[in-house]
Amino acid sequence: MFLSMLLSWGCPMEEKFIFFPDSTVDVTPKDAGLAFEDVFFTTSDGVRLNGWFMPYAGSRITLLWFHGNAGNISHRLENIKLLHNKVQINVFIFDYRGYGRSEGRVSEEGTYRDGEAALKYLRNREEIDPRRIVFFGRSLGAAVAADLATREECLALILETPFVSIREMAKAAFPFLPIGPLLRIRYDVAEKIKKAKAPILVLHGDKDEVVPFEQGKRVFETAPQPKEFYAIRGAHHNDTYIVGGDAYFAALKDFIDRATARLPGT
DSSP states (O other), X not given: OHHHHHHHHOHHHHHHHHOEEOOOOOOOGGGGTOOOEEEEEEOXXXXXXXXXXXXXXXXXXXXEEEOOSEEOGGGGHHHHHHHIXXXXXXXXXXXXXXXXXXXXXXXXHHHHHHHHHHHHHHHTSTTOOGGGEEEEEETXXXXXXXXXXXXXXXXXXXXXXXXXXXXXXXXXXXXXXXXGGGOOOOOOHHHHGGGOOSOEEEEEETTOSSSOHHHHHHHHHHSOSSEEEEEETTOOSSOHHHHHHHHHHHHHHHHHHHHHHTSTTO
């Protein structure tokens, strides 16, 4: 019955199981004590997106943040503040189409276009060094970041709690229901990461109840060198930065610092 429903309804049905956008943005970085710019930019297919740029005084590194499949940018404020202050870099986070104050309707192809537009926006800012942009993707955002890294250069690629693909996630969630071959939405992270050319860091909580830890390891195993894997002991899917604590942020900073040292002339 479920298989026939997917076949007859197609992508709209799939999207309801994968994307959980929230349009309500009732807090901003100002509420967390962070200076920020509220910005809007447009994708190649004409969709207007919203994002926040949070500068860190004296930093030449900018982290482009691709968030997960639920909520919107306002639900990442605690994480953003800690990362901004402890890793000491500029942070730019944006909402995919259909999330927060961004227009349009979310889709796999749409999120890829959104990532391209966010990178283009950053590169057009005069104070941003395009060679020093780090892609940071969490969960579904890891899929968007990995896709962008196959086409665009970045200083480093950081994937936190990544899955192998949507088909593999379906297999893990419904082991006795062979729906994977029917799915049109792919987000094939493990396949795409093979083409990435930047240094790669994969992080995963070993108690992740949403994306199996084993999937993060498989993504890491298929990634090209140079690469590193960081297991966050005791962390679930959404508390990696809390459980990981100072050691987690130190690992991020150290990885970015070493990636920066690889740049010519540094």
